[in-house]
Every structure is written in structure tokens, then in C-alpha cells.
Amino acid sequence: MDVVLQFLVQSVCALVIKIHHIVKGQHTRKTAAFVRAAVGFCYITIPSLVSVWARLSLYVLASQVALISGCVSQAEALIKADITLIYEIPKLTESELNGVEPHLREAWLVSYLSNLASTLLVVPGSPFNGPFFLLKALINSFTELKWYGEKRITKTQVFSYSLNREGKGEGKFEVYTNLLALLSGLRQKTLPYVIEGSTFLFFPLSLMSKKTF
Numbered sequence: 001m002d003v004v005l006q007f008l009v010q011s012v013c014a015l016v017i018k019i020h021h022i023v024k025g026q027h028t029r030k031t032a033a034f035v036r037a038a039v040g041f042c043y044i045t046i047p048s049l050v051s052v053w054a055r056l057s058l059y060v061l062a063s064q065v066a067l068i069s070g071c072v073s074q075a076e077a078l079i080k081a082d083i084t085l086i087y088e089i090p091k092l093t094e095s096e097l098n099g100v101e102p103h104l105r106e107a108w109l110v111s112y113l114s115n116l117a118s119t120l121l122v123v124p125g126s127p128f129n130g131p132f133f134l135l136k137a138l139i140n141s142f143t144e145l146k147w148y149g150e151k152r153i154t155k156t157q158v159f160s161y162s163l164n165r166e167g168k169g170e171g172k173f174e175v176y177t178n179l180l181a182l183l184s185g186l187r188q189k190t191l192p193y194v195i196e197g198s199t200f201l202f203f204p205l206s207l208m209s210k211k212t213f
Contacts, residue, residue: 002050009045009058012038013065020069027070035069043078051098053108056085060116067195072124079123079134082116086141106171113142114178121185122195135182142175 016038023031042062049055059082066075089097097105116138125131185192 002054005045005049006054006058009042009062012041013061016065016069032070036071036074039066039069039071039074039078043074043081047081052085052089052092053098056082056112059085060112060119064119067119067122075123076126076134079116079119080137083134083137083141086138087144090144090146109142109145110171110174113138113175117175117178117182121182121191122193135179139179142172145172 016035019031019035027035039062042058042065046055046058046062049058059078063075063078063082066072066078117135120135120138123134126133
């Protein structure tokens with residue numbers, strides 16, 4: 001059943017992107033309503049998947065599709081659900097994690113978290129919670145993860161963290177390095193990449209108050 005649901009979500013996302021190309025990013029009332037309904041379908045379908053890995057990756061995919069389509073509030077809801085799921089990973093049993101080996105699990109998480117972080121570059125900040133509330137939530141979520149071959153370290157210890165002789169436990173360090181790249185991108189006067197037609201929604205870190213993060 002999981003395979004069928006994954007295929008449905010992926011197909012709906014592909015359909016939304018196809019419509020985006022057909023209308024060249026300029027949605028009519030009908031196409032905009034259809035796209036919102038399609039993204040809504042993804043939002044209510046993904047939680048029914050058994051595989052936590054499938055849910056994590058599809059949340060990111062659906063949020064990216066929502067952003068491209070101008071469905072900012074839905075994209076934010078998908079990312080929030082994704083980050084909430086990350087918090088649940090340490091509580092899952094090995095059977096719920098589908099028996100994935102720890103070292104393979106870490107490699108997947110590094111790729112996934114880097115993908116999610118790159119998506120946050122073009123997510124507008126909240127006027128109520130600040131421009132970095134999603135990024136803060138993401139950092140807090142994965143600091144609780146158990147990384148292969150490492151002792152638990154905190155955010156403030158990451159720069160003094162050294163790998164053990166076997167090279168294990170480097171996943172968290174790599175993710176933090178990618179987050180530095182994200183913050184560097186936000187610091188530029190012009191963002192490294194934007195969503196065409198939606199640049200008015202986003203603003204670089206250089207224009208923000210130094211107290212925002």
C-alpha cells in the first residue's frame with residue numbers, strides 16, 4: 001500500500017509542475033484552485049504512509065512543489081510537519097525504522113537534511129515568528145538525533161568536534177557545514193537562487209536586523 005500512496009503523491013506533484021509549465025507560472029483562478037487542492041491532497045496523504053523515510057522525503061518534495069506554485073502557507077505547513085516528524089525519529093523502534101542500518105540511516109539523513117535546508121533558503125519568514133523560525137526548529141530537531149559512531153554533542157560544541165579514528169559520526173558535522181552555506185547564502189544581497197515571479201516574498205539576511213537570529 002505504501003508504494004501505491006508514494007506513487008500517487010509523486011504523480012500529483014509531477015502534475016502540479018506540469019501545470020506550472022503550461023501556464024508559465026501565471027495561474028488562473030481555476031488552475032490556482034486545482035494546485036491548492038493537489039497540494040492539500042499531498043498534505044493529508046503523506047501521514048498515512050508507514051515508512052518514516054518516505055514521509056520525510058515526500059514532505060520536502062511537496063513543499064518544494066507548493067513553493068514553486070506560490071502556495072506559501074501550504075509549503076510552510078508541509079515543512080512544519082516534516083520537522084515535527086524529525087523530532088519523532090529518536091522515539092521510533094528499529095522495526096518502525098524499517099531495519100535500516102545506522103550508517104546507511106546517517107548517510108540518508110545527511111542528504112535529506114541538506115535538501116530541506118536548501119529549500120528553506122527561499123521560504124519567506126513569518127511576520128509573527130521571525131524570519132528564521134523554521135530554521136531554528138530544524139536545528140533543534142536534528143540535534144536530538146542519534147548519529148552513527150558519535151557521542152551526543154550540542155550545537156555549541158560542533159566546531160570543536162573531531163571525528164574518531166574510524167571516521168564515524170561525521171554526519172552531524174556535515175549537516176552543520178551545509179547550514180553554514182545556507183546562512184552564507186542568506187547573507188548575500190542577492191540570493192543564490194529564487195523562485196521566478198516570487199522574489200518579492202523573500203529578502204536576504206543583509207537586509208535584516210542582526211538580532212533576528
